[in-house]
Amino acid sequence: MPEGYLPIFVFMVVALLFPVVAIVAAKLVRPSSPFATKLEAYECGIKAASSSRGRYTVRFYIVAILFVIFDVETIFLYPWAVRYQSLGWFGVAEVTVFLVILVVGYVWAYKKGALQWV
Amino acid sequence: MLDTIFFYVFALLTIGGAIATITRRSAMHSALSLIVSLLGVAGLYLLQKAEFLFAVQIVLYIGGIMVLFLFVIMLVNLDQAAKERQFNRQWLLGLVASVLVGAQMVWMLNSAGVLSLPAAVPAPAATGPGNIEALADLLFREYLLPFEVASLLLLVAIVGSVMMAKKTS
Amino acid sequence: MLVNFTPPSASEYIRVLPEILLTVGGTILMIAEGLAGERHRRGLAPMALAFLLLALGGAVVAGMDPGPAFNNMLTVDGYATFFRLLVLIVGILSVLISGSYLTRENADSADYYALILFSLCGQSILASANELIMVFIGLEISSIATYVLAGFLRNDKRNNEAAIKYFLLGSFATAFLLYGVGWIYGVTGTTNLQEIHRFLTSSESVYSPLLVSACAAMMFVGFAFKVSAAPFQGWAPDVYQGAPAPVSAFMTAAPKAAAFAVFLRVYSIAFSGLTERWQPILWVSAMATMVIGNFAALRQDNIKRMLAYSSVAHAGYVMVAVVAHSEAGVAAAMFYLASYAFMNLGAFAIVTHYVGKGERYVGIDDMAGYARQQPLIAALFTWFLLSLIGVPLTGGFFGKFYVFKSAIDSNLIWLTVLGLLNSAVAAYYYLRIIVVMYFHEPTNETGAAGPVPAGVRLALIGSAIGVFVLGVMPSAVLEFANRSAMLSR
Numbered sequence: 145m146p147e148g149y150l151p152i153f154v155f156m157v158v159a160l161l162f163p164v165v166a167i168v169a170a171k172l173v174r175p176s177s178p179f180a181t182k183l184e185a186y187e188c189g190i191k192a193a194s195s196s197r198g199r200y201t202v203r204f205y206i207v208a209i210l211f212v213i214f215d216v217e218t219i220f221l222y223p224w225a226v227r228y229q230s231l232g233w234f235g236v237a238e239v240t241v242f243l244v245i246l247v248v249g250y251v252w253a254y255k256k257g258a259l260q261w262v
Numbered sequence: 263m264l265d266t267i268f269f270y271v272f273a274l275l276t277i278g279g280a281i282a283t284i285t286r287r288s289a290m291h292s293a294l295s296l297i298v299s300l301l302g303v304a305g306l307y308l309l310q311k312a313e314f315l316f317a318v319q320i321v322l323y324i325g326g327i328m329v330l331f332l333f334v335i336m337l338v339n340l341d342q343a344a345k346e347r348q349f350n351r352q353w354l355l356g357l358v359a360s361v362l363v364g365a366q367m368v369w370m371l372n373s374a375g376v377l378s379l380p381a382a383v384p385a386p387a388a389t390g391p392g393n394i395e396a397l398a399d400l401l402f403r404e405y406l407l408p409f410e411v412a413s414l415l416l417l418v419a420i421v422g423s424v425m426m427a428k429k430t431s
Numbered sequence: 432m433l434v435n436f437t438p439p440s441a442s443e444y445i446r447v448l449p450e451i452l453l454t455v456g457g458t459i460l461m462i463a464e465g466l467a468g469e470r471h472r473r474g475l476a477p478m479a480l481a482f483l484l485l486a487l488g489g490a491v492v493a494g495m496d497p498g499p500a501f502n503n504m505l506t507v508d509g510y511a512t513f514f515r516l517l518v519l520i521v522g523i524l525s526v527l528i529s530g531s532y533l534t535r536e537n538a539d540s541a542d543y544y545a546l547i548l549f550s551l552c553g554q555s556i557l558a559s560a561n562e563l564i565m566v567f568i569g570l571e572i573s574s575i576a577t578y579v580l581a582g583f584l585r586n587d588k589r590n591n592e593a594a595i596k597y598f599l600l601g602s603f604a605t606a607f608l609l610y611g612v613g614w615i616y617g618v619t620g621t622t623n624l625q626e627i628h629r630f631l632t633s634s635e636s637v638y639s640p641l642l643v644s645a646c647a648a649m650m651f652v653g654f655a656f657k658v659s660a661a662p663f664q665g666w667a668p669d670v671y672q673g674a675p676a677p678v679s680a681f682m683t684a685a686p687k688a689a690a691f692a693v694f695l696r697v698y699s700i701a702f703s704g705l706t707e708r709w710q711p712i713l714w715v716s717a718m719a720t721m722v723i724g725n726f727a728a729l730r731q732d733n734i735k736r737m738l739a740y741s742s743v744a745h746a747g748y749v750m751v752a753v754v755a756h757s758e759a760g761v762a763a764a765m766f767y768l769a770s771y772a773f774m775n776l777g778a779f780a781i782v783t784h785y786v787g788k789g790e791r792y793v794g795i796d797d798m799a800g801y802a803r804q805q806p807l808i809a810a811l812f813t814w815f816l817l818s819l820i821g822v823p824l825t826g827g828f829f830g831k832f833y834v835f836k837s838a839i840d841s842n843l844i845w846l847t848v849l850g851l852l853n854s855a856v857a858a859y860y861y862l863r864i865i866v867v868m869y870f871h872e873p874t875n876e877t878g879a880a881g882p883v884p885a886g887v888r889l890a891l892i893g894s895a896i897g898v899f900v901l902g903v904m905p906s907a908v909l910e911f912a913n914r915s916a917m918l919s920r
Contacts, residue, residue: 145292146390148281149308150264150364152308153268153305153308157271157307160275184412185316199336199337199338200333200337202334202427204333204336204337205330205333205334205337205427206423206424206428207333208307208329208330208333208425209419209423209427210420210423210424211330212322212326212327212329213325213419213420213423215321215322215325215326215418216322216326216416217413217416218321219318219321219322220409220412222317222394223314223394223397223398223401223402224398224401224402225293225396226395226398227394227395227398227399227402228402230399231398231402231403234402235402235437236373238402238406238410240341241410241413242409242410242412243380243413244411244459245410245413245414245416245417245454246416246417246420247412247415248458248461248462249417249420249421249461250420251462251465251467252420252421252424252461252462253420253424255464255465256424256428256465257428258424258428301491302715310491333737340876367645370639370641370642371642373639373641374638374641376637376642403436403504404502405504405564405567406439406501406502407500407501407505408503408504408565408568409571411450411556411565411572412568412569414454414549414552414572415568415571415572415575416575416627417458417549418546418549418572418575418579419575419605420554421461421542421545421546421549421576421579422575422576422578425542425579425583425585425586426579426582426594426805427763
């Protein structure tokens with residue numbers, strides 16, 4: 145057991161248990177009588193125009209994949225940030241080259257209109 | 263002792279999530295189960311003191327790649343997909359093939375003595391810089407070229423995904 | 432922790448000069464289109480050419496001062512320089528034939544050239560990679576750029592099919608390679624090729640040869656896919672047929688040569704101690720690749736598909752040289768890949784021009800009477816096809832000669848016999864095109880291709896000179912190959 149992580153593990157387990165216990169307990173206690181009217185919009189709620197399970201536009205996908213790529217970029221910066229001082233200017237230069245290449249990709253995607261919504 | 267308990271908790275999450283991923287009828291439920299499985303793996307990384315991999319697992323896999331999965335699932339017509347047969351006709355062949363390859367791997371690992379290794383030696387107590395610091399020194403010094411070239415790989419990925427997904431004007 | 436860290440020296444930067452120039456060139460191209468606007472699209476191909484020529488010069492400069500770079504991640508030796516120059520020349524020829532094609536299809540774009548440059552950068556890394564991590568990254572850069580190129584004409588269904596097939600199968604194959612890399616790291620504790628070799632041949636190290644063979648087998652899946660060797664050749668015909676013709680030309684030459692370069696390097700250095708384990712598998716693969724490629728090509732009516740199967744068959748011949756596992760075999764593979772690059776690019780250059788807008792005329796019968804309309808081009812096509820057959824005085828002849836000679840020297844008599852029989856079979860389908868061009872009456876529809884654009888003409892001249900030089904005075908190239916074939920262990 146790595147020292148210092150015990151609270152985190154306990155936290156994770158409690159966090160996982162909490163919804164499970166809540167849902168199971170509620171299921172045991174509450175009365176169960178489902179009928180269709182219960183699922184409809186309440187009072188001034190707007191009736192659903194169509195199923196929400198339709199197809200979404202591909203733009204979501206482009207944004208998502210750009211997010212993943214820049215997410216990867218960010219994760220590479222974590223170790224650099226931790227070791228920033230001892231890596232010195234050489235480390236800064238390395239990270240700059242890394243970022244410049246990716247910024248080119250960002251600018252390119254922007255110019256292509258990949259981030260435009262309409 | 264506590265270590266073992268946590269190991270089994272995370273292992274259960276990983277395997278349970280994985281089984282749910284491949285057995286749920288709704289693709290959305292599968293994706294959500296996969297998150298549970300990945301979370302279990304993240305916990306296992308932390309148990310192994312691999313803090314950086316833990317961060318990667320949370321930030322990248324659960325935070326990034328799962329978002330991508332969910333968007334891709336929303337791209338396809340879910341109502342239609344839920345009505346279709348969930349398994350194609352090759353499932354038996356696929357099962358046989360995976361069992362065979364799996365058995366072969368177990369046999370190989372076993373004959374190599376990997377499976378009968380003595381109980382793992384406890385990891386040496388951390389002295390000096392931690393895992394991420396050591397990784398930073400490796401990544402930015404010894405492996406600086408792969409690090410830089412990785413940015414080119416990401417750039418090509420940006421170009422490829424945008425070009426493939428964008429509507430042609 | 433590395434305490435005594437010294438930043439890389441200037442000569443190490445020079446050793447990666449081609450990669451740096453290609454990256455800079457590609458990014459400038461990506462930005463330039465946005466800045467210059469639509470009107471300056473004519474300047475894109477010359478710009479890409481300029482960067483490629485610079486990178487070619489960079490590769491020469493880098494080759495003059497051989498040695499390792501960046502903590503042994505790369506090693507710039509004669510072998511690396513040979514393959515760097517080869518892929519860059521293929522890149523130049525491909526860009527030359529692409530300009531007019533893209534204009535015809537109304538798809539001029541800087542992205543196309545940028546992707547070619549990036550793909551070449553990945554291949555240049557592969558040529559010099561001395562570390563499995565670099566192998567993986569280089570392979571991925573090269574492959575992802577090629578996946579996108581294969582589907583470049585987004586509105587063409589065949590392009591889309593090619594791209595998606597190539598992408599899905601290619602990713603799966605690379606996963607096997609990566610899994611093999613992971614296992615080999617688990618067994619040996621290193622990803623450096625020389626250190627793997629040292630570990631596997633040292634009497635002190637404890638390991639299971641079975642497990643290492645499994646690693647070699649998994650990495651074989653990845654490499655065999657990239658070079659389209661049996662049984663992982665299934666994607667090749669569909670992808671080469673579906674992709675835009677200039678891209679097919681590029682794909683059959685450059686990524687394949689780079690993949691063979693790294694395949695040979697990994698197997699001759701890291702796994703050289705386990706030859707008796709992987710040699711029989713590669714033997715079967717080489718045999719199957721030749722047979723499948725040649726016999727399937729016999730039955731094709733589509734010229735791109737036929738050239739695709741022919742490309743599989745030629746990969747089989749190179750596999751023979753890999754199986755030989757000797758310095759002569761490495762040199763033969765290098766020579767063969769160079770001569771194949773030239774003759775194949777020449778043939779594809781003509782196909783690129785001939786197919787016309789929307790790639791309508793892809794049938795072999797569409798070439799009927801071509802010799803009467805374009806006697807010079809038809810003669811050149813005949814020259815390339817004869818080289819693909821392996822007729823003396825062409826580069827193809829010496830390529831086959833050296834490959835089979837190295838196989839005989841390594842006592843692979845049966846494989847040589849099979850290879851020679853296959854070459855005889857191959858003659859049939861190449862000759863068929865020549866017969867159709869010279870002795871069939873032209874049909875009404877054909878001959879719409881018109882005059883040959885300057886870029887294609889230049890590429891044809893370049894390829895023809897390449898085939899000629901390799902066919903008439905092979906000694907210069909072969910000597911260089913022989914000198915560089917000794918890979919440092």
